[in-house]
Amino acid sequence: MSEAIGYELIGDIAVLSAQNPPVNALGLDVRQGLVDGMARAENDGAKAVLIYGEGRTYFAGADIREFGKPPTGPFLPDVCTRIEASPLIVVSALHGTALGGGLEIALGSHYRVAVPSARVGLPEVLIGVMPGAGGTQRLPRLIGVDASVDIITSGRQVGAKEALELGILDRVEDGAPRDIGLAYARELIDSGAPRRAISEMAAPQAVDFDALYDVVLKKSRGMIAPAKAVRGVQACCELPFDQGMIRERELFMELMASDQRQGMIHAFFSERAVGKLPELKGVEPRDLNAIGVIGGGTMGAGIATSALLSGLSVVMLEMSPEAAEAAKGRIEGNLGGALKRGKLSQAQFEDLTTKALTLSTDYSALGDVDLVIEAVFEDMDVKKTVFTQLDAVCKPGAVLASNTSYLDINEIAASTNRPSDVIGLHFFSPAHVMKLLEIVVADKTAPDVVATGFALGNRMKKTSVRAGVCDGFIGNRILSTYRTCADHMILDGASPYQIDKALTDFGFAMGPFAVADLAGLDIGWAVRKRKRAEGLDPRARDSSYADKLCEDGNFGQKTGKGYYVYEAGKRAGVSNPDVMPLIEAERAEQGLTSREFADDEIVRRYMAAMVNEAAKVVGEGIARRPLDVDVTLLYGYGFPRYRGGPLKWADMVGLPELLADIKKWAEEDDYFWQPAPLLEQLVAEGRTFDDLNKESA
Numbered sequence: 009m010s011e012a013i014g015y016e017l018i019g020d021i022a023v024l025s026a027q028n029p030p031v032n033a034l035g036l037d038v039r040q041g042l043v044d045g046m047a048r049a050e051n052d053g054a055k056a057v058l059i060y061g062e063g064r065t066y067f068a069g070a071d072i073r074e075f076g077k078p079p080t081g082p083f084l085p086d087v088c089t090r091i092e093a094s095p096l097i098v099v100s101a102l103h104g105t106a107l108g109g110g111l112e113i114a115l116g117s118h119y120r121v122a123v124p125s126a127r128v129g130l131p132e133v134l135i136g137v138m139p140g141a142g143g144t145q146r147l148p149r150l151i152g153v154d155a156s157v158d159i160i161t162s163g164r165q166v167g168a169k170e171a172l173e174l175g176i177l178d179r180v181e182d183g184a185p186r187d188i189g190l191a192y193a194r195e196l197i198d199s200g201a202p203r204r205a206i207s208e209m210a211a212p213q214a215v216d217f218d219a220l221y222d223v224v225l226k227k228s229r230g231m232i233a234p235a236k237a238v239r240g241v242q243a244c245c246e247l248p249f250d251q252g253m254i255r256e257r258e259l260f261m262e263l264m265a266s267d268q269r270q271g272m273i274h275a276f277f278s279e280r281a282v283g284k285l286p287e288l289k290g291v292e293p294r295d296l297n298a299i300g301v302i303g304g305g306t307m308g309a310g311i312a313t314s315a316l317l318s319g320l321s322v323v324m325l326e327m328s329p330e331a332a333e334a335a336k337g338r339i340e341g342n343l344g345g346a347l348k349r350g351k352l353s354q355a356q357f358e359d360l361t362t363k364a365l366t367l368s369t370d371y372s373a374l375g376d377v378d379l380v381i382e383a384v385f386e387d388m389d390v391k392k393t394v395f396t397q398l399d400a401v402c403k404p405g406a407v408l409a410s411n412t413s414y415l416d417i418n419e420i421a422a423s424t425n426r427p428s429d430v431i432g433l434h435f436f437s438p439a440h441v442m443k444l445l446e447i448v449v450a451d452k453t454a455p456d457v458v459a460t461g462f463a464l465g466n467r468m469k470k471t472s473v474r475a476g477v478c479d480g481f482i483g484n485r486i487l488s489t490y491r492t493c494a495d496h497m498i499l500d501g502a503s504p505y506q507i508d509k510a511l512t513d514f515g516f517a518m519g520p521f522a523v524a525d526l527a528g529l530d531i532g533w534a535v536r537k538r539k540r541a542e543g544l545d546p547r548a549r550d551s552s553y554a555d556k557l558c559e560d561g562n563f564g565q566k567t568g569k570g571y572y573v574y575e576a577g578k579r580a581g582v583s584n585p586d587v588m589p590l591i592e593a594e595r596a597e598q599g600l601t602s603r604e605f606a607d608d609e610i611v612r613r614y615m616a617a618m619v620n621e622a623a624k625v626v627g628e629g630i631a632r633r634p635l636d637v638d639v640t641l642l643y644g645y646g647f648p649r650y651r652g653g654p655l656k657w658a659d660m661v662g663l664p665e666l667l668a669d670i671k672k673w674a675e676e677d678d679y680f681w682q683p684a685p686l687l688e689q690l691v692a693e694g695r696t697f698d699d700l701n702k703e704s705a
């Protein structure tokens with residue numbers, strides 16, 4: 009028998025224990041072990057079989073690392089059917105997260121008991137597939153179509169209490185899974201309980217599956233797996249069990265072959281890899297119990313809120329008592345959201361805003377904190393003044409961090425006598441909501457300071473990405489390039505509204521012009537003014553129509569007008585009729601001839617600009633690996649998860665084709681379209697960005 013499944017005979021109960029850490033994934037050895045274990049139990053004359061997981065969880069699903077590799081039997085659907093077909097009573101005892109194939113094994117069992125903290129689910133759609141081992145055939149028989157479709161198409165995890173109410177579980181008991189499982193099996197044997205095969209239960213009443221398919225497809229915003237899974241549940245209602253299993257497998261294999269599956273599994277493993285940096289191996293972070301935040305504006309208040317919610321105490325420093333009270337008001341507003349959603353009790357709210365949060369206007373109040381995050385006005389002189397003060401008051405070993413979104417961290421660090429304690433912690437607005445955190449490592453930043461940045465990110469449940477120092481770090485630097493590409497297409501004939509539509513159809517949560525309205529057009533205006541003041545390369549194409557929009561006080565959502573016009577309380581706007589005349593005037597002024605742009609060309613240019621700049625960011629080492637860029641764009645810039653990120657998308661589209669496009673467009677503008685050396689190198693060597701990810705693993 010394989011090592012992955014332990015076997016014991018306790019009286020007349022055979023016990024199969026999963027021993028495949030960290031999450032008892034149902035890899036080949038586990039599957040073989042289960043099949044062998046069932047046969048052995050039957051040969052040993054057992055009356056019942058108990059299946060449970062050692063370690064932190066029951067089976068958390070199929071082994072995703074096997075996806076895309078040549079499949080090897082026994083296959084999971086057959087393992088579930090083998091368990092169900094046994095003449096013995098089979099009990100599964102669940103703890104941790106019984107997900108995907110794990111729940112399918114439990115549904116193949118005849119009885120299910122769980123500990124109160126257990127969670128169950130079929131989250132396959134979150135990695136671009138669907139249940140493929142009977143989940144769409146057994147779950148609806150057990151709990152009906154509506155509840156099954158909800159669980160399968162949302163991929164959500166269901167708590168033990170709800171799972172019991174739904175009928176997924178038969179029992180919820182306190183105790184170790186092994187013990188509650190043995191007790192339940194004992195009771196079932198002694199009470200003469202029958203085998204209970206879900207596949208032998210009646211199929212549930214069918215519904216209008218075409219209508220349901222359309223509803224789910226629309227709700228899935230470009231993802232195809234949830235709607236396909238509805239067809240699986242339809243087969244459960246319309247076909248005999250065995251044929252339903254075959255239909256489920258067909259649908260499952262279609263999704264396995266899809267780009268979306270590749271994209272979403274790349275995202276799954278990449279978001280887990282970004283925190284694993286070779287240079288941090290064995291590096292202990294510094295203590296982290298109390299932090300200081302300087303500047304209580306939107307960003308500072310969001311950062312303080314995230315820190316308070318992660319159990320840290322916060323000293324909020326502002327220039328005046330009024331400003332400090334205003335900062336507290338913003339924090340209370342942010343926490344109020346968690347209170348309303350029941351994520352926080354009134355008592356916890358009180359504790360956080362009175363005991364854990366301290367307001368001050370005196371730098372000396374930061375004397376004992378472990379880490380300080382500065383979130384003041386984006387001006388280098390202001391930053392240096394703040395860091396000089398911090399250098400004077402903070403205790404030795406305190407980490408000094410800046411939330412700047414583009415300024416030079418090396419220059420800020422040089423304004424102190426402890427540059428090795430200085431780091432960039434670039435949060436995204438709203439900081440208590442957005443998961444992305446760019447950890448910007450300056451030339452002299454000490455490894456344990458970097459480790460402390462990642463520890464803070466984990467504590468705040470952020471997805472933290474290491475970035476080097478350059479203008480805009482990883483995300484904003486790449487944004488500035490693909491945004492410039494969009495501006496060029498505007499000058500050449502496209503409209504902001506066509507561009508936004510083409511990119512939301514491609515899968516982005518919002519198009520670049522709607523995003524600009526959300527962030528505030530005054531930010532882009534300030535950046536254009538700064539870059540012009542620093543001196544633009546004469547070959548760079550510039551446009552000023554957006555400046556005119558700002559000069560008239562139109563900053564987007566916050567002023568009710570920008571590229572779009574927003575009715576009060578409405579997030580989506582209608583196109584602003586003043587914009588196109590400004591653009592046409594600009595074209596005339598620059599003597600430009602407009603032309604038609606197909607949506608496909610808009611997407612290819614926009615994505616090529618993004619990929620090309622991303623390749624420069626990786627090539628220069630600003631991002632350690634291509635997956636760091638993918639995770640940054642996924643978590644901070646609304647990149648569609650089912651495409652995996654810009655560099656995963658590029659690999660799937662084909663780097664040679666992308667490079668050819670860039671070289672073609674360089675004939676019309678060789679200043680903007682300068683192919684990234686890394687992209688040219690990968691194409692020349694016939695390699696991909698994923699090869700780089702693998703080499704750096």
Ligand code: T1G
Nearest residue numbers: 031033068069070071072073105107108109139140141280
């Ligand atoms: N396969 C392989 N590795 C897995 C894995 C899996 N299913 N789940 C987790 N890991 C690894 C993960 O990469 C990490 O590795 C470590 O375990 C800890 O995970 C036919 C086809 C279970 C809730 O989609 O949602 O069944 O980084 O850091 O935050 O129908 O992992 O340490 O090297 O995430 O405590 C369906 C996916 C599969 C569940 C734990 N199952 N996993 O979260 O730890 S498809 C899933 C999770 C399927 C059948 C189909 C979470 C978790 P490393 P972690 P965590």
